[in-house]
Amino acid sequence: MEPLVDVETVVVGAGMAGLATAAELGRRGRDSVAVLEAGPDRGRAHMQNGHSPAAALRLWLRPETDPDFHRPYETAGGVYRDxxxxxxxxxxRSLYWGGVLLPIEPWALSEEWPKTVVTELTETWDEGPSLYQRVVDDVVGWGAEPPGAPGLTVGALAFDRTPHATRVEPAGGWSAFSPLAWWDEGGDPSVRRVPILAGHDVLGVRVERGRATGVLVRTEDGELRDVRANQVVLAAGTVVNSRLAIQALAASDSGAPRELPGLVDKLSQGFTVAFTDAERLPDAVRAAAREGHVHHRTGTAGTRANQFVRFTESAHGAIEMTSWSMGEQRRGPHGRVRCDDSGAWPWRTTVHARVEAADEAVRTAQQYLLGELWAEMAQLLGVPAEPLLFSPDHGSPDLADRLTAARTPTPRTYSFPLGSEQHEAGTLALGEVLDDDHQFAAVPGLYACGPSVLPRTGAANPSMTTLALSKRLGAILAG
Structure with a gap:
């Protein structure tokens, strides 16, 4: 089998993590790099810019309508489906995300994270600003609004304006930041544009004498080829990263377990409601509805959940409110990725996950936060605040219908099943499976990035931290 190409570094996956890692390698002058992506190259347009709002919503909530949607694993217990x-x-997913740009909360970074990594994320990195600040600088330079806009007060509750890595596009619609912007002709001139090879499905990592030496690839015409590399970076999403890691660990040590624990997703619940008597609402709320911005309250170590609220104007003059809470699921043996090692690569993969007692405490806190906001709104309107009614089971089976249904004066609650937030993380944690430099302790030359490496996820969505840690990994590999 002849090698497809010889490179110093091969990056598996052309999503947010892989592209950000490759861009940093290019920025530091490394050109012996290849990014391998299983899917096609359909251009740079974000889904909110390349489709009508209705079509974009359908692609999100009805993923079977998206030709690029793919679920390369089986599920157990009714989770990680839909x-x-x-x-x-x-x-x-960098072409699908909504752009919320929040760091992991200090209370979550204080435990389990390597102290060096925390310092570089939050204080200083590479003799300059912190990694989080570098991400802010990147997205503001791309065209996003700088953080720090005025917040919003709803009754007795104060919300901050939620930073977003988004911009309005000249031709209409809006986009969220993607590292693909660095591959555009008008992108950052300091970034050397390393090649992105679409249609290259990585089946497994080659391990020789205990060290990663490249990857086995199936090309779009079905041919099996080898890519030789001194450094292999797994950036293919948490579940696929886990499968590739399990295979590599088994190739290095035949007695290695065929599963990785620590899989988590975000816990998310919310409600929607419409106010037909908009004149009775405070001026600040009506102004927020005209602008349509998202605001949030940052969670505490007790709640482990952030709360968001967005007011919008309907076509009929009503003001609609959507509020949701995103919380932390703690890592443990209950969430895991397991492989069946009978047969050739890729091994059959199954996801196991469930809501634990510690997660129920977060769900209870979220329902309190949501009910608190509803009570404030009811008081502003001078109407009774009937309690919000949530299902005792986590995960609304009719989630898409609930989110697209017409808003009514009676609040409609919902919750996302595990996996549906698409923030899965935690199986290749820094300081555990990986050392502080993102390298597998058991397989030298093999690295990982993306949400799979988070030792603890906090309540924030992982995108800002993914961009920050990928920049860090790119610098480590270049050095």
Whole structure:
């Protein structure tokens, strides 16, 4: 079998993590790099810019309508189905996300994270600003609004304006930041544009004498080829990263377990409601509805959940409110990725996950936060605040219908099943499976990035931390 190409570094996956890692390698002058993506290259347009709002919503909530949706695993217990899966194309989920740009909360970074990594994320990195600040600088330079806009007060509750890595596009619609912007002709001139090879499905990592030496690839015409490399970076999403890691660990040590624990997703619940008597609402709320911005309250170590609220104007003059809470699921043996090692690569993969007692405490806190906001709104309107009614089971089976149904004066609650937030993380944690430099302790030359490496996820969505840690990994590999 002849090698397809020889490179110093091969990056598996052209999503947010893989592209950000490759861009940093290019920025530091490394050109012996190849990014391998299983899916096609369909251009750079974000889903909110390349489709009508209705079509974009359908692609999100009805992923079976998306030709790039792919679920390369089986599930157990009714989780990680429906919305859960990959967007297998160049750009990946960076062309689908909503742009919320929040760091992991200090209370979550204080435990389990390597102290050096925390310092570089939050204080200083590479003799300059912190990694989090570098991400802010990147997205503001791309065209996003700088953080720090005025917040919003709803009764007795104060909300901050939620930073977003988004911008309005000249031709209409809006986009969220993607590292693919660094591959555009008008992108950052300091970034050397390393090649992105679409249609290259990585089946497994080659391990020789205990060290990663490249990957086995199936090309789009079905041919099996080898890519030789001194450094292999897994950036293919948490479940696929886990499968590739399990295979590599088994190749290095035949007695290695065929599963990885620590899989988590975000816990998310919310409600929607419409106010037909908009004149009775405070001026600040009506102004927020005209602008349509998202605001949030940052969670505490007790709640482990952030709360968001967005007011919008309907076509009929009503003001609609959507509020949701995103919380932390703690890592443990209950969430895991397991492989069946009978047969050739890729091994059959199954996801196991469930809501634990510690997660129920977060769900209870979320329902309190949501009810608190509803009570404040009811008081502003001078109407009774009937308690919000949530299902005792986590995960609304009719989630898509609940989110697209017409808003009514009676609040409608919902919750996302595990996996549906698409924030899965935690199986390849820094300081555990990986050392502080993102390298597998058991397989030298093999690295990982993306949410799979988070030792603890906090309540924030993982995108800002993914961009920050990928920049860090790119610098480590270049050095």
């Amino acid at each position: 919305l859960a899966g990959l967007r297998r194309r160049v750009g990946g």
